[in-house]
Amino acid sequence: RATGARLALGNIHRRGALTPTVVLSLGLGLALLVTLALIDGNLRNTLTSRLPEEAPSFFFVDIQDAEKADFLKTLAAEAPDAIVETQPMLRGRIVALKGIPAADYPAPPEAQWVLRGDRGITYSATLPENSKVVDGEWWPDGYQGTPLVSFAEELGRELGLKVGDSVTVNVLGREIETKVANLRTVAWESLSINFVMIFSPNTFAGAPHAHLATLTYPDGGTTEEEVGLLRALAETHPTVTAVRVKDALDAVNDVVADIALAIRAAASVTLVASILVLAGALAASHRTRIYDAVVLKTLGATRGRLVGAYALEYAIIGAATAVFAILTGTLAAWYVLTDIMDVEFEMMPLTAAGAVVVALAVTVGLGLVGTWRALGEKPAAILRNQ
Helix, strand or coil, X not given: CCHHHHHHHHHHHCCCCCHHHHHHHHHHHHHHHHHHHHHHHHHHHHHHHXXXXXXXXXXXXXXXXXXXXXXHHHHHHHCCCCEEEEEEEEEEEEEEECCEEHHHCCCCHHHHHHHCCCEEXXXXXXXXXXXXXXXXXXXXXXCCCCCXXXXXXXXXXXXXXXXXXXXEEEECCEEEEEEEEEEECCCHHHCCCCXXXXXXXXXXXXXXXXXXXXXXXXXXXXXXXXXXXXXXXXXXXXXXXXXXHHHHHHHHHHHHHHHHHHHHHHHHHHHHHHHHHHHHHHHHCHHHHHHHHHHHHHCCCCHHHHHHHHHHHHHHHHHHHHHHHHHHHHHHHHHHHHHHCCCCCCCCHHHHHHHHHHHHHHHHHHHHHHHXXXXXXXXXXXXXXX
């Protein structure tokens, strides 16, 4: 029954209304920004909060078999409360899958990387703590039969592997044919020691190899503790390469930030173009706005009532635009993060609120700027020329 609200709603769906132009032009620009903001925010959240909580403090590479015992003693002396995990490591290259040479194997693009060059491989009598067998069975303790391999589930599915298929690897110049014993899940996001392929221990019996190790401080560790440990290892085991995980995460986070800034700058151009389209649509409808305002003022409408009606109209359009942008942008970001990047998605209310504020500010602001001039026109001159 409110005249202003009725006028606002009538203007939204009448013939020649700005609603489709505003929602599509401004909405698509905002949707792109929402998508990028959610992707950026989730990646930053993963890199700066989730990963540091789960990740070890150090990776140690190239620990020779002869120095492993002394190396572990040094770690125990310098960081007695830390959790240390070790894993044997060899380098190997997949040369055939299911009897088909790797060069000719029809692998999908997302899985071709595993067939290129050498891969880090290992052997283990037991299933890793952060893994779960989803197809097949783990080999029994003390197994001495045909060499077996456990394959990462996601990659194995992409390559079309199933339990019983053959996988031939070249290790130290020797080709070894193995059978897929099981497919297992791998928690790559934990940043612990993980491998695409884990072999049964009898596969590499007697083969020379090095070891990997991780060290995790229960409380995350302090900079002083980490520097002290690095200094001690540099003196006692200079050939072992130590990788401080925090430094690696900081470097990756800086790269992600630079990429996000560049993409946001490019997306801002899209938003500016959307605003220009909106401004052009408002300019095109300016003559109609003048006529409407003159007729309504002649019938007794005050400037305040007309401003209120137009402000409500643009606010409703802006809200619809924001809803469109949030829904579209959230869906796009969810798809990119979960299906392409394999990252956990989390909705961020502040990003959604930002889209609402921008949509309302642009539509109401530009709308009232154009309408204010229309409200200032004298009715007599306009009516005389109609």
